[in-house]
Amino acid sequence: MGQSIRIAIAGYGNLGRGVEAAIAKNPDMQLTGIYTRRPPSQLQPRLEATSVYSMEALSGHAGKIDVLILCGGSKEDLPQQGPELAALFNTVDSFDTHARIPEYFASVNGPALANRKTALISAGWDPGMFSINRVYGEALLPDGATYTFWGKGLSQGHSDAIRRIPGVAGGVQYTVPVQDALEEVRQGSRPTLTTRQKHTRDCFVVLEPGADPEAVKNAIVTMPHYFDEYDTTVSFITEEALRREHNAMPHGGLVIRTGNTTEENTQVVEYSLKLGSNPEFTSSILVAYARAVHRMHQAGQYGAKTVFDVAPGLLSAKSPEQLRAEDL
Amino acid sequence: MGQSIRIAIAGYGNLGRGVEAAIAKNPDMQLTGIYTRRPPSQLQPRLEATSVYSMEALSGHAGKIDVLILCGGSKEDLPQQGPELAALFNTVDSFDTHARIPEYFASVNGPALANRKTALISAGWDPGMFSINRVYGEALLPDGATYTFWGKGLSQGHSDAIRRIPGVAGGVQYTVPVQDALEEVRQGSRPTLTTRQKHTRDCFVVLEPGADPEAVKNAIVTMPHYFDEYDTTVSFITEEALRREHNAMPHGGLVIRTGNTTEENTQVVEYSLKLGSNPEFTSSILVAYARAVHRMHQAGQYGAKTVFDVAPGLLSAKSPEQLRAEDL
Numbered sequence: 001m002g003q004s005i006r007i008a009i010a011g012y013g014n015l016g017r018g019v020e021a022a023i024a025k026n027p028d029m030q031l032t033g034i035y036t037r038r039p040p041s042q043l044q045p046r047l048e049a050t051s052v053y054s055m056e057a058l059s060g061h062a063g064k065i066d067v068l069i070l071c072g073g074s075k076e077d078l079p080q081q082g083p084e085l086a087a088l089f090n091t092v093d094s095f096d097t098h099a100r101i102p103e104y105f106a107s108v109n110g111p112a113l114a115n116r117k118t119a120l121i122s123a124g125w126d127p128g129m130f131s132i133n134r135v136y137g138e139a140l141l142p143d144g145a146t147y148t149f150w151g152k153g154l155s156q157g158h159s160d161a162i163r164r165i166p167g168v169a170g171g172v173q174y175t176v177p178v179q180d181a182l183e184e185v186r187q188g189s190r191p192t193l194t195t196r197q198k199h200t201r202d203c204f205v206v207l208e209p210g211a212d213p214e215a216v217k218n219a220i221v222t223m224p225h226y227f228d229e230y231d232t233t234v235s236f237i238t239e240e241a242l243r244r245e246h247n248a249m250p251h252g253g254l255v256i257r258t259g260n261t262t263e264e265n266t267q268v269v270e271y272s273l274k275l276g277s278n279p280e281f282t283s284s285i286l287v288a289y290a291r292a293v294h295r296m297h298q299a300g301q302y303g304a305k306t307v308f309d310v311a312p313g314l315l316s317a318k319s320p321e322q323l324r325a326e327d328l
Numbered sequence: 329m330g331q332s333i334r335i336a337i338a339g340y341g342n343l344g345r346g347v348e349a350a351i352a353k354n355p356d357m358q359l360t361g362i363y364t365r366r367p368p369s370q371l372q373p374r375l376e377a378t379s380v381y382s383m384e385a386l387s388g389h390a391g392k393i394d395v396l397i398l399c400g401g402s403k404e405d406l407p408q409q410g411p412e413l414a415a416l417f418n419t420v421d422s423f424d425t426h427a428r429i430p431e432y433f434a435s436v437n438g439p440a441l442a443n444r445k446t447a448l449i450s451a452g453w454d455p456g457m458f459s460i461n462r463v464y465g466e467a468l469l470p471d472g473a474t475y476t477f478w479g480k481g482l483s484q485g486h487s488d489a490i491r492r493i494p495g496v497a498g499g500v501q502y503t504v505p506v507q508d509a510l511e512e513v514r515q516g517s518r519p520t521l522t523t524r525q526k527h528t529r530d531c532f533v534v535l536e537p538g539a540d541p542e543a544v545k546n547a548i549v550t551m552p553h554y555f556d557e558y559d560t561t562v563s564f565i566t567e568e569a570l571r572r573e574h575n576a577m578p579h580g581g582l583v584i585r586t587g588n589t590t591e592e593n594t595q596v597v598e599y600s601l602k603l604g605s606n607p608e609f610t611s612s613i614l615v616a617y618a619r620a621v622h623r624m625h626q627a628g629q630y631g632a633k634t635v636f637d638v639a640p641g642l643l644s645a646k647s648p649e650q651l652r653a654e655d656l
């Protein structure tokens with residue numbers, strides 16, 4: 001197995017915690033430390049042995065880190081941290097603002113290339129494993145259609161949007177695929193489905209004292225971009241129920257490709273995830289891609305990369321010989 | 329898109345016919361011809377425009393073919409054709425004798441490397457897409473277990489085995505996953521399942537006149553390697569029913585990885601196929617990998633390769649920019 005791969009974590013939120021847990025499950029890796037913008041003493045790492053440093057210490061530790069996993073948020077943190085840190089480290093991140101990926105790719109590619117670093121962007125499950133399955137599906141069945149369904153799962157962005165509404169003390173939102181649409185897709189008939197036909201949105205809301213439930217409900221279901229194009233249900237619950245029943249972060253979904261190889265024959269490919277914890281699964285993916293990034297860097301493959309550029313075997317701790325003998 | 333990729337087919341059975349159909353669905357490719365060991369005039373290609381040549385003509389056409397797709401059988405044809413043709417062409421094949429893959433890999437790697445050719449072995453769905461999902465599953469959830477189920481589908485090898493029994497005029501065998509086992513796996517409990525607990529085998533047999541049904545049935549269900557470790561059902565049908573109801577080649581199956589990212593959180597990844605035609609889907613995969621092989625050869629990546637060595641993006645007709653913008 002050779003020397004173990006030295007991984008560091010930049011940013012300690014849900015993903016950061018997940019990466020810490022995932023490294024412990026991969027014997028060919030070691031965690032060299034967590035780097036945070038907050039005072040290091042404020043952080044409570046999952047494991048006692050984990051060192052916490054200030055983000056400013058990062059550049060001085062460059063020689064001790066093989067791959068830095070960026071666990072910052074896609075909205076505010078990565079657009080700044082990604083390009084900056086790709087100049088100093090091999091990096092992996094989970095940038096998930098789909099519309100801005102080309103722009104983000106370019107912003108990371110420049111500094112990475114200039115400094116002979118490898119920077120894998122937008123790993124995770126979507127973008128990530130779902131994207132891979134969209135590409136495989138299209139390539140294997142060019143005469144076909146692809147459908148992505150999300151859920152049942154907690155949507156962080158939509159939960160945040162609910163919590164910003166006046167009168168709301170707390171709340172969560174679950175995205176749920178419409179079963180009839182799912183079944184229709186699986187039959188291979190390639191239906192055209194509107195946004196409303198694919199998913200429903202279920203909200204669980206805690207009201208502030210004196211807030212008007214009808215006004216809150218109306219503010220939610222008519223919210224542009226977030227809810228107005230969906231059938232949305234709103235249930236009011238107590239603070240205690242929110243804490244007790246809605247504190248996990250389950251998620252999942254499906255990518256389905258249906259197509260015809262000839263007029264007579266329909267083929268259906270389905271990739272599905274049922275995740276007990278969205279951030280922990282995402283983190284586990286980031287860690288596997290850190291292994292690949294380390295190998296690609298050793299092979300002289302510099303610049304920004306995506307999951308589309310990474311051969312499956314590079315993710316595995318097994319040797320190519322072992323993979324051919326055991327997994328093929 | 330540039331110049332179209334010139335593909336040729338070696339061997340015209342089920343896969344050969346499927347490859348011919350698949351190329352017609354990929355506008356960046358053209359079929360230069362079919363090569364057969366039989367007299368070319370005996371073959372009836374699917375499309376009128378398709379040229380058929382004798383296998384002996386192949387070596388003279390080397391300059392006109394970018395990738396040769398080997399559609400011979402894994403048992404008798406590929407062990408000989410694979411190494412021979414990898415010395416002259418970039419090749420893709422679907423070698424599926426799992427236990428002999430390392431040996432076959434070595435036999436193809438030597439001549440391919442010596443002649444600066446790229447030879448992708450064992451593409452298809454199993455080996456192939458299922459193998460990829462086994463590797464992804466292990467890498468993303470190292471603390472977990474992998475399960476492969478096949479079916480419901482027609483097994484060529486088991487159908488052949490039935491037909492070799494004295495007294496049998498014809499017959500087919502379907503492999504069927506045991507639903508209870510499947511559900512148990514999906515719960516994430518990582519059960520240990522015996523061969524018998526995972527699949528049943530359903531046989532439909534046409535007897536020769538005067539044959540003893542009990543003797544035939546007994547010969548089937550006790551057949552070592554093929555049936556003795558399974559719960560097998562045998563139904564006797566007429567020649568006409570065999571032709572009418574069992575002439576398609578459906579198949580499919582599932583690869584499931586379940587694992588824990590922490591003690592509290594279980595994650596389930598499932599990849600499943602429902603194939604109207606096993607050979608046509610396999611062929612469609614071979615054609616997508618021919619695109620990848622062409623690109624890898626142009627990039628100077630010579631020798632034997634497997635699906636583990638091929639980055640997903642290489643299979644797509646889209647450019648990397650387009651993939652990042654549309655599929656990530």
Ligand SMILES: NC(=O)c1ccc[n+]([C@@H]2O[C@H](COP(=O)([O-])OP(=O)(O)OC[C@H]3O[C@@H](n4cnc5c(N)ncnc54)[C@H](OP(=O)(O)O)[C@@H]3O)[C@@H](O)[C@H]2O)c1
Nearest residue numbers: 011012013014015036037071072073074094124125126127
């Ligand atoms: N591709 C995918 O499939 C996928 C899946 C899930 C998530 N994601 C992406 O991953 C990103 C990160 O997700 P996340 O759930 O880890 O976000 P998060 O918990 O909000 O953490 C983001 C950053 O906020 C800071 N932070 C965390 N907890 C804090 C606290 N209590 N007080 C102050 N600052 C705190 C941390 O940086 P410091 O330690 O430096 O303060 C951390 O790096 C998301 O934006 C999303 O885009 C992608």
Ligand SMILES: NC(=O)c1ccc[n+]([C@@H]2O[C@H](COP(=O)([O-])OP(=O)(O)OC[C@H]3O[C@@H](n4cnc5c(N)ncnc54)[C@H](OP(=O)(O)O)[C@@H]3O)[C@@H](O)[C@H]2O)c1
Nearest residue numbers: 339340341342343364365399400401402422452453454455
């Ligand atoms: N990896 C996977 O997922 C996967 C899936 C399915 C199959 N496979 C593999 O693919 C291999 C080929 O499958 P297949 O269904 O295409 O086999 P097949 O129909 O038996 O064809 C195999 C070869 O036999 C010859 N042939 C075909 N029809 C013939 C006929 N009527 N008379 C005499 N010869 C004939 C052809 O060579 P000539 O034209 O040179 O005579 C052809 O290349 C299988 O052995 C299996 O191992 C792999």
